[in-house]
Amino acid sequence: MERVRIGLVGLGTVGASFYELLTANADEIGRRLGVAIEVPVVAVRDPSRPRRVGPGTRVVGGPREILDDPTLPVVVELVGGTGVAYEVVREALGRGKHVITANKALLAAHGEELFALARSKGVELLFEASVCGGIPIVKVLRESLLGNRIDRILGIVNGTSNFILTRMSEEGLGYAEALAEAQAKGFAEADPAMDVSGADAAQKISLLASLAFGTWVDWRAVLCEGITAVTPRDIAFARSAGYVFKPVAAASRVEGRPLVTVYPAMVPVGHPLATVRGEFNGVMVDSDFLGSSVYQGRGAGGRPTASSLASDLGDLARILAAGPAAYPRVPAFERRELFPAERLRCRCCFHFVTANRPGIWALVTGTLADNGINIESVHQKWEDRTLPSDLFVLVDEAEEGQLRRALSQVIASPGISAESRYFRILDGEAGTGGNG
Numbered sequence: 001m002e003r004v005r006i007g008l009v010g011l012g013t014v015g016a017s018f019y020e021l022l023t024a025n026a027d028e029i030g031r032r033l034g035v036a037i038e039v040p041v042v043a044v045r046d047p048s049r050p051r052r053v054g055p056g057t058r059v060v061g062g063p064r065e066i067l068d069d070p071t072l073p074v075v076v077e078l079v080g081g082t083g084v085a086y087e088v089v090r091e092a093l094g095r096g097k098h099v100i101t102a103n104k105a106l107l108a109a110h111g112e113e114l115f116a117l118a119r120s121k122g123v124e125l126l127f128e129a130s131v132c133g134g135i136p137i138v139k140v141l142r143e144s145l146l147g148n149r150i151d152r153i154l155g156i157v158n159g160t161s162n163f164i165l166t167r168m169s170e171e172g173l174g175y176a177e178a179l180a181e182a183q184a185k186g187f188a189e190a191d192p193a194m195d196v197s198g199a200d201a202a203q204k205i206s207l208l209a210s211l212a213f214g215t216w217v218d219w220r221a222v223l224c225e226g227i228t229a230v231t232p233r234d235i236a237f238a239r240s241a242g243y244v245f246k247p248v249a250a251a252s253r254v255e256g257r258p259l260v261t262v263y264p265a266m267v268p269v270g271h272p273l274a275t276v277r278g279e280f281n282g283v284m285v286d287s288d289f290l291g292s293s294v295y296q297g298r299g300a301g302g303r304p305t306a307s308s309l310a311s312d313l314g315d316l317a318r319i320l321a322a323g324p325a326a327y328p329r330v331p332a333f334e335r336r337e338l339f340p341a342e343r344l345r346c347r348c349c350f351h352f353v354t355a356n357r358p359g360i361w362a363l364v365t366g367t368l369a370d371n372g373i374n375i376e377s378v379h380q381k382w383e384d385r386t387l388p389s390d391l392f393v394l395v396d397e398a399e400e401g402q403l404r405r406a407l408s409q410v411i412a413s414p415g416i417s418a419e420s421r422y423f424r425i426l427d428g429e430a431g432t433g434g435n436g
């Protein structure tokens with residue numbers, strides 16, 4: 001049987017699981033692939049710590065030995081971050097090695113440059129594991145849907161945010177309680193900022209959008225809102241109206257330009273994404289010939305991520321055996337301006353926190369009308385007239401700019417709290433609407 005030798009850089013949560021997978025399923029992989037995978041060397045930061053590796057594997061400190069070894073045509077980067085990882089990936093590609101990475105932060109920051117470098121060197125930069133852990137969504141977009149025009153991607157791509165909103169919805173927990181539980185269970189980091197702010201999801205959906213549309217999407221340019229503003233009162237109202245809150249990342253093409261957004265959305269309970277619960281991820285893809293398809297599974301953790309790494313490694317083994325023509329080419333991206341987020345159109349639900357006195361409804365409905373926003377229904381219930389009141393207003397599809405303007409005008413009026421806000425509503429039917 002032919003052999004492929006790989007250099008593994010990083011043996012932490014993901015690296016150790018990947019090594020374990022290659023060992024535990026070596027026979028299975030060899031049988032399916034017709035190629036045996038060997039890991040003669042693993043690089044870590046501290047090689048003095050004991051590691052669970054077999055006798056055929058040496059553990060070394062730092063990536064230098066792997067980069068310099070001409071008998072290792074494949075480097076698997078599992079360090080994380082944009083420092084050492086960037087140097088490792090850039091140098092490996094520059095030296096004509098194929099690279100597999102699980103590092104979405106690296107691709108979000110330097111992907112355009114690194115993909116171009118890979119193309120110029122005639123090597124692959126594979127990254128299935130960088131988005132949605134074990135769900136093979138990159139392969140779906142690159143290969144399975146090759147014959148389709150992709151119109152829209154809707155995803156729950158951050159397991160931490162989904163876990164928190166699920167616990168708030170199903171157990172009535174407050175945000176802080178749900179976050180503490182996520183941290184205790186290992187679903188949230190000690191510093192959860194990247195996850196709960198939406199930044200992690202923005203990086204992932206930007207990568208998926210770039211793949212789907214062939215346009216490089218800079219994640220810093222996307223409309224991005226985290227889940228921290230969602231309160232138990234919002235969740236309770238949403239439930240009564242037939243919706244559940246989900247951290248939704250979306251990418252579509254409007255007037256030929258990508259529109260990419262991340263926000264906590266009110267999702268109809270019958271929508272496929274409404275059933276993606278807890279730490280799970282789910283992605284729905286609308287394409288012209290297949291229609292809607294949904295992919296769901298574990299979006300993080302060592303073992304699911306290792307599963308995706310193995311899939312990339314299988315592709316590389318085939319390329320090494322049969323030549324580069326055996327695989328679709330490294331993506332090439334053109335530059336195009338994003339569709340402006342203030343022109344995003346969607347239905348939404350305003351939540352005004354108001355003083356409890358006559359005239360508030362008139363003020364709110366008048367301001368919405370002044371901004372051309374059509375009201376679907378108004379809901380208010382209070383038990384104590386001395387306390388602020390929650391006024392929920394569901395409105396018809398309007399542009400983001402109109403919604404923002406109306407909200408700031410209402411908030412500037414007496415008797416309205418600055419904590420008033422609005423949440424966007426996802427369309428009920430797959431394949432309809434802009435990003436909403």
Ligand SMILES: NC(=O)c1ccc[n+]([C@@H]2O[C@H](COP(=O)([O-])OP(=O)(O)OC[C@H]3O[C@@H](n4cnc5c(N)ncnc54)[C@H](OP(=O)(O)O)[C@@H]3O)[C@@H](O)[C@H]2O)c1
Pocket residue numbers: 009010011012013014015043044045046047061062063078079080081084102103104105129130133299300301302305
């Ligand atoms: N954890 C997940 O659930 C998950 C899911 C999907 C994607 N990812 C991505 O997978 C990547 C790895 O994440 P992880 O959670 O496995 O990280 P981790 O547990 O912190 O492991 C990082 C590894 O990199 C090694 N390392 C650090 N600096 C190094 C250097 N200069 N030279 C060689 N090795 C070095 C560390 O060595 P020591 O062992 O000596 O410290 C450690 O083995 C990240 O890009 C992450 O975003 C993670």
